[in-house]
Amino acid sequence: MARKKVVLTSPTAAGDKLDGPLLEVEDLRTHFLTPAGTVRAVDGVSFTLARGETLGIVGESGSGKTVLSRSIMGLLPSRNVVRQGAIRYQGHSISDYSQEQMRSVWGTEMGMIFQDPMTSLNPVMKIGNQITESLRYHLDMDKGEARDTAIALLTSVGIPEPAQRFGEYPHQLSGGMRQRVMIAVSLACGPRLLFADEPTTALDVTVQAQILDLLHQQQRERHMAIILVTHDLGVVAGRTDHIAVMYAGKVVEKAPTSVLFSEMRMPYTEALLNSIPRLEDSSHTRLKIIGGRPPDLINPPTGCNFSPRCPYAQPRCFTDEPPLRPADTAGHEFACWYPVGTPEGTKALEDNVAAGVPAAVLATGGEPALADQGASA
Amino acid sequence: MPAPSPDPVDAPSLSERPGADLLTEAGGEIEFDAVTADVTADESRHQLEERKLGIGFWVATAWLVVLVLLAFLAPWLPFVQDPNEIDALALRQPVAWQDGGSWNGSASDTLHLLGGDDLGRDIFSRVIWGARVSLFVGVAAVALGFLIGGTIGLTAGYFRGQYEKIVMAAMDIMLAFPALILALAIVVFLSEPGSQEATLRTITLTLTILSIPALARITRASTLTFSQREFVQAARTLGARNGRILVREILPNVIPPMVSFSLIAVAIVIVAEGALSFLGLSVSAPTATWGNMINEGRTALEFAPHIALVPCAVMFLTLLSLNYVGDQLRRRFDVKEVRL
Amino acid sequence: MRYALGKLVQLVVVLVIVTFLTFMLINLLPGGPEAAILGFGADDESIAQLQEDLSLNDPIPIRYARWLGDAVTGDLGQSYVNGSTVSELLGARLPVTLALMTYAMFLALLVAVPFGIATAWKADTRFDKITGTVSFALLSVPNFIMATLLVYLFAINQDWFPATVKEGDENLYTLFLPALSLALGQIAVFLRLLRTDMIATLQEDYIGVAKAKGMTNRRILFRHAFRPSSFSLLTVAGITIGNLIGGTVIIEQIFGINGIGKLIVFSIFQRDYLVVQGVVVVIAAGFVIINFAVDLLYALLDPRIRHARAIA
Ligand SMILES: Nc1ncnc2c1ncn2[C@@H]1O[C@H](COP(=O)(O)OP(=O)(O)OP(=O)(O)O)[C@@H](O)[C@H]1O
Ligand code: SF4
């Protein structure tokens, strides 16, 4: 078994375009063949990511965020999965890589943090070993060296008494601590690109901010790019350079973070924004939730995927699918026939409210009672 | 104790429950959502399974039905001979389709479909008569076992508390004996040298006792799952009496999985009876049982292997059918796999 | 530690009950222990003498205590058939039986573990389906049929292995068929169990994490997935020893192996009840103790149990 990275297959090998983007994804599709039909979990996603930058991927549950990140990393099971499109990492087309070749990418070039720290650490393996095993395997460290490095890592992610924690098992730590360990695990071999798949969803609100800050700090120190996956626009607001909004396996709006918040065009983005909990709300009030259910990924609606739930929807939306098109600001793209904040959009919304279209009433009225109905519908 | 792991069928790994995290603010809703999600998953799986109840299931069922009919009707069927009648010309006669068999120039004129044994007795008839013993013991022991063990499990799983603890501890202690050794011990110490019926009774009783703990455990496990369900809780809140809830609400739900498991239990008891009669401790020769036929046939394994192998094959096919049908039904009823 | 202590108390309780029940067996016998020792049809005088000698008229708890005291010091009584003590008989016969059981267990695990892991890894492939079908069929083969078949195939049809094992000639070669007869059914049980648990484990997030760390498949399967998947295998392996003990009774009979299985059957036919009782007690106690050991091992393998129980 080759313990050293195979130089030829390593994307860091000579010939890298160090000036180009770190990651380019082009028209990526990932479909699952299930007995019920083909699930189009990711359906034509494109974006680029520069070194050291953070891209937020936002969308409701089931919109394909996890599948997208695993698909890019090549971590989906090989059976029943069809993956098409191009993925280039530092100019190397890793979508053509074999498992064996990917192994030199995993851990050292790309790392991943999972949603639930309770399940993402091996319960019967000491924390220390979970960090050192990749150090020893990828970087050929000896036992002592790996141990020292691991303890240094544990210290840097803010674990108190790291030397003692090194020999403990995951169940002896709290959720927040485990997520810190998980971060140490995935950062061990110094990846340039980190996928953080809802890294804070399973954690207490107070701990969430700490973990996000930790990620941010590590990112700056390591000049590492992050793809931060979340369903909560609030999480990505201050911490990302770009945001891509996903709906039903597609990117429906994409923009630099500040542009997205100030000039959002897509009604779905607006709806997501309305569901961010605000400080003035007491912690028990229900969020405004987008009415209706996410679409069926096996038989998506014709026209715009969002049309059955969209407050702006007009007849055209039910027949023609809107393409992703550039907005006024550079780098801003969206897919909508009646964009928010444009005359057509405003008129469409007003017409719908006047006609009593439920989604429109719900979105503009925003009374808690209605929102509740929408949520449980 | 390890939690029963999920059925390998529902494999999708990544998908968290749809909608779960949109509802995190409302604690109650999550549970509700989880329940409905599970139900739909179960339903779709059932539909899959339903389509899969394939030819194997029906072949196995047919085998069992034919065997039961033959065994039951054996005394009246013209082609089933007296199992102890000796045909001196059919000594170690091969099966009918082989050289020297009934269709290929045998010495005897009587048809011996599966050949003759060491004494010239008709193996086909002996296998059928042997099935009578095996099936009787298997069905009787499991039926009695379910009557007793099922009642224990049902009440333990429903009433819980101290009663459950004590009863289940007793079951565990019974399970602490290696089964066959316990069977040997009971058979030996219970059996007065006596008639065939007395022996049959002893064997049945012994195997009943042995099956009680396992059957009680399984009944308790499914009772536990059902007594948590809404309709039982609802009946409770409505003030239904315990006896009524047990009989009207829980029992009908517990019975289908029990039925599928009972087939597997019958197979286990048949094996145990086979082992005892193989050792000569069940109904004794010359009465035919599968176990003693195999044991007697072993001496002729070199020259007339079919004497031992025919009952081996019949027994194997019967056990396989019981296990297969039971397993398919179990999947149908989606009984949680109860280990141990 | 507290966990082990709790288990130990449980062990003692179960042992007392199990031995008591076994002790009671002989009292349930028609004619009672008198018949057990003297055989049926002894004259009244010798029965009275025996009752006197063994204080058979004392209440049962007292006799049990006395019997247990003797049993603990290794005195399990004497065979009335040939006069040797039960302990002597056991000492002579037990090693072969233990060797046979260990051999069978070893064979079963040797096949079941790699196949269990491989079928989980390749779940739902042709290989998995064939293995699944074969092991399902194996589950329906009682060991006396298996033994008969193996003898026919490999001792009579092909002269590869001996059909019987002579005393003093027990080795890995001669014991292969007997061990295999015992092992094949267990292989199916172990394999299916491990496969199910492995499949569940392979769905776990931490397996995805290990993959995302760039670990090799082999390392993921053996270092990350196998241990958390082996708990129920271990528990069931412990319980399986009960099946193996039962199985050896028959297998020793078939292959003529001079172990305790043959001893117990012989004693049954000789109506040598004290020997039967002694053997049953030793087997039951051994079984209980082995499962106690498995429980401890279980805690050793799973740190979560170790700690949870230590705190509780
Ligand atoms: N192995 C699979 N087979 C079939 N369908 C799958 C599989 N994995 C995921 N899916 C489906 O793909 C869709 C996208 O799932 P994904 O997990 O990417 O959503 P998500 O955006 O990450 O949602 P969440 O916020 O709940 O994590 C879902 O409808 C899911 O059911
Ligand atoms: S307005 Fe039409 S195109 Fe735009 S999001 Fe709504 S439904 Fe889709």
Ligand SMILES: [Mg+2]
């Ligand atoms: Mg996800």
